[in-house]
Amino acid sequence: MPRISERTVAEHRARQLRTLLDAARALVAEEGIEALSLASLARRVGLSRPSLYEYFRSKDDLVAAIVEEELPRWASLVEAALTGPPDLVGKVEAYIRVQLDVMTDGRHAAAVALVEHALAEPARERIRDGHAQLLGPLVAAFAAAGAAEPxxxxxxxxxIVDAAADLAQRTPGRGEAIIAAALAQAVHGLGPAAAAESAAGSGQGQGAG
Structure with a gap:
């Protein structure tokens, strides 16, 4: 059992948990999702498997914990982004931009990738509950604007955000074009404005490449 350096057992456990989650994220970023296991994490941080089981009962439990730790910060970024624009279109655009910024940011890359990983239902339920927090501000914006079925x-x-993030990760260099197309599709649908904005975004993406 590692020596307790904090004033209380609770403080020690909280610090150790942060260390473990940071190490797990780094492991995924460096070696990929398949490399993540309780055994590989134990080796990385120098803990025994029994000690690790005090924090995570299974790999699914570890994955859910990684994602859950990211969600509060993620949700606060979404909420802050939607407080600025006064109209619904602006709020939808802000939501898409901040979500795509987060989902393509290296800090969150492990969490985003792990969301798509095959998990048992209890762990998936924990992640779904957390993601509902992210939708809250957008649901409220639709409701305030009187939109049906917010x-x-x-x-x-x-x-649309999920599809755009997946495309952005698979096609580096086209990020701005993908964001422009996602914004146009979400806000303008198939109208002329969507075609114009998507064409403009494609031009930006080609220039960046």
């Missing part, structure tokens, strides 16, 4: 509309916007 929860459904927010979920559909999130679907």
């Amino acid at each position: 929860e459904l509309r927010a979920a559909l916007v999130q679907g």
Whole structure:
């Protein structure tokens, strides 16, 4: 058992948990999702497997903990982004931009990748509950604007965000074009404005490459 250096056992456990989660994120970033296991994490931090089981009961429990730790900061960024724009279109655009910024940011890369990893249902339920926090400000924006079925509309916007983030990660250098197309699709649908904005975004992406 590692020596307790903090004033209380609770403080020691909290510090150790942060260390373990940081090490797990680094492991995923350096070696990929498949490299993450309780055994590999134990080796990385110099703990025995029994000591690690005091914090995580399984790999699924570890994955859920990594994602859950990111969600409060993520949610605060989303909420802050939506407080600025006065109109619904501006709020939807702000939501898409901040979500894509977060989902393509290296700090969150492990959490984003792990969300897509095959997990048992209890762990997936924990992650779904946390993601509902992210949709809250957008649902509220739709409701305040009098839009029908605000929860459904927010979920559909999130679907565009998820698809855009996946494309951005698989096609480096096209980030701005993908964001422009996602914004156009979410805000203008298939109207002329969408075509114009998507074309402009594609030009930016080609220039950046």
